[in-house]
Amino acid sequence: MSWKDLNRANMTVQAMMNILEREGYNPSLCLKGTGLSVEDLLNSETKIEDQVEVSIIEKALDILPEKAGYGLTVGQSLRITNFGIWGFAILTSPDVRSAFETMSRYSEMSIMLSKAGMEQKGDEVYFVLNMDHLPKKVHEFMFERYYIMIVNFLKEMLPDYPLSEFKICLPFSNYNYENQLKSLTGLCIYSRQKNYSIVANKALLDAPFPKTDPLAHSHFISECDGMLKSHKSLPDYAQRVREYIIRESIFSPKLEKVAESLCISDRTLKRRLQEERHSFSEVVLDTKMALAKELLDTACLPVKVVSARLGYSEPSSFMRAFKKWWGVSPAKVKEIGQSKECTLDNGY
Known part of the structure; x- marks a missing residue:
């Protein structure tokens, strides 16, 4: 069994079916057209492909009453330790910055089915989730699941950190949804923003984890790099530079500013681009x-x-x-x- 394939999808689908059942709906309704049965989901060897997982989530959300919280509920059952090498690479990181860079770099090979990233603006850091390639119906669910994963991870690693200082940004305005999400999370919600993101003080990035293992971290990163080479759809650093240029409409950007927005040093950005056989000036042009x-x-x-x-x-x-x-x-x-x-x- 692959470290990436089953746990996330099986746990998510089972959690969605539990929600349907609690809400008084037949759980098997969201399995139509997938070739799966309820009995299949009880078998740990059943493989649920990414696109099938998304389809099941979308079908379930079509059936359920429209409200915030389904992603939060599903995310509560998930832990970083459920996600094999990717999870262990994060857990063995020396500090928050390293953990989120690891999470971002390998995000599409893991739980999110999306592109996770970091952007630094002034004294704040934005943990962004890009879901443009997914159906809009599932965006709120995916972001809620991402948010609760981040919260649970930081509670475990930094139990004294004041998570109540976080803010949530949404790229739309929906009064009912915003109020429901605020009630569930206790956080300030900002609508009509550029993207889905969690906002924290940038000082969080330098917070060290009390327990870390440099040797194990190096090993897991090496394993992730090997998988990354065969995962063609994962966004690379050249793509991240392109996204910065387009997003900020800065067509002659400074490498230092781009690196800062990605929460890495300019030397690291140069090295990452060289590894991809690119140069900064080439990507800009x-x-x-x-x-x-x-x-x-x-x-x-x-x-x-x-x-x-x-x-x-x-x-x-x-x-x-x-x-x-x-x-x-x-x-x-x-x-x-x-x-x-x-x-x-x-x-x-």
Whole structure:
């Protein structure tokens, strides 16, 4: 049995079925179309694929009354120790920063089915969960499950830390849901934010864990790295740099600022990019040229506007860079875009 495959999915599905039963619904309703039966779930050898787990959660949420808390309930039954090598790599970390970097780097191979990350802004650190690839129906559930896992982990590792100082950010506004979540967590809820995130004081990152094992941590990280090489969908550091550029709309970013937002040193970011056979400047230019092509071809914006948006002081500099990168002039790409019946009036 793989360290990654079964515990999370089986425990989550069983917990969802228990919730359905307590709410007065037939638990087997959420198994329709999955090829699984209730009896299958009682067999520890039954394998539940990631997409099946998501489908079952989505079906269950369609059946249940709409309210906050289902993810919190399911997450209470989960512990980091349930998740094999990934969990042990986190538990043996020397401090919170290392633990969350490990959690972030290998997140898609573990419980979240999502992209976990850290962003530092001023005196605060944001523990972000990106679920763009998942159905919107399950986003609140997944984030609640992520939140309660973080809380339980920190309660175990730092029992004296004041978790009541946390804040929760949501990328939407729903008065009823926000009030319910506030009542369940006791935290301040901020709506209409950039993403789903848990916010803490950045000082938390440097809090040491009283018990750690450097040798074991090194071993588990090595094992995770080996699995990471065969897990192609996990976001790498080049992708994280791209996401920073797009999210912040800073098209000539400083490496130090990007590294700070990822809660790592600039030397670590350079090393991670080198391991992926990238350089920081290459990733920045690649991102700018991809955005430029999109703005010209799809949005049909004028070349001068695109040049200015991407931070070029002179359109001529942008045009030279674009042609060198794509082998064709930006005017030609824009012409192709206009031939696709762009409806905006955007002359060069």
